[in-house]
Amino acid sequence: MQKLQLTLAIIKPHAVKNPIALSYIRNVIKNKFVVIKTKRVSLDKETAENFYKEHVGKFFYNRLVTFMASGCIDLHVIGHSNAIELWRRLLGPTKVYKAQFEEPYCLRSLFGISDTRNVAHGSDSPTSAEREIKFFFPDFSFYDWHHNDEVVYRKGPIIFNDFLFQHVRRL
Ligand code: ADP
Ligand code: MG
Numbered sequence: 001m002q003k004l005q006l007t008l009a010i011i012k013p014h015a016v017k018n019p020i021a022l023s024y025i026r027n028v029i030k031n032k033f034v035v036i037k038t039k040r041v042s043l044d045k046e047t048a049e050n051f052y053k054e055h056v057g058k059f060f061y062n063r064l065v066t067f068m069a070s071g072c073i074d075l076h077v078i079g080h081s082n083a084i085e086l087w088r089r090l091l092g093p094t095k096v097y098k099a100q101f102e103e104p105y106c107l108r109s110l111f112g113i114s115d116t117r118n119v120a121h122g123s124d125s126p127t128s129a130e131r132e133i134k135f136f137f138p139d140f141s142f143y144d145w146h147h148n149d150e151v152v153y154r155k156g157p158i159i160f161n162d163f164l165f166q167h168v169r170r171l
Helices: 019-032 045-051 061-068 083-091 096-102 107-111 126-136 142-155
Strands: 005-011 034-042 072-080 120-122 158-161 166-169
Touching: 005 019, 005 083, 005 126, 019 072, 019 083, 019 107, 034 142, 045 061, 045 126, 072 083, 083 107, 083 120, 083 126, 096 107, 126 142
Parallel strands: none
Antiparallel strands: 005 072, 005 120, 034 072, 034 166, 158 166
16 A cells, blocks of 8 residues: 555535535545544634635635634545545535536535635645645644654554544554
8 A cells, every 4th residue: 555645624614514514524534534633723814814825816815714714614634645636636626616517526516605615625735735734733743744653544553533533543
């Protein structure tokens, strides 16, 4: 089995508030990835602006950061040999109408309600994944994780802790 790659999944506020959407999305995550870290947070606008700073100046920037600061979001650091691409493929196209037309069963198609409220975020490259995971989990060391933990999450023994919504080492 190939080494695990990590990515950051963020479940956006409208999906966190919708129990049907949230349980469906969580099942997809749990069935396809190992879940390394999970945390629910509520962002202030400044933190949301900072996270999305690559989009400063775009017409949707203000509505995006206002929306992301409007309620709780769920952060998941997830692992798979092809985590970045797989999670983005499961999400589908950024724009919900395009998603519904082209990929009716992707997550954005099933639970998206507008181009801004498009269910979830996924890092778009290894560099962004590292930056974004560090942004929300400043204590997380990629070096330590790849050297000490990766093999355990890849080969086991691990079990899924439903309460934490994370895989943990089986002692
Ligand atoms: P993705 O989330 O698919 O990587 P982008 O990085 O281009 O997409 O955009 C970041 C987020 O900004 C999107 O997930 C969506 O919430 C919002 N967004 C992007 N394009 C638009 C748009 N045309 N209209 C409204 N919101 C948008
Ligand atoms: Mg993006």
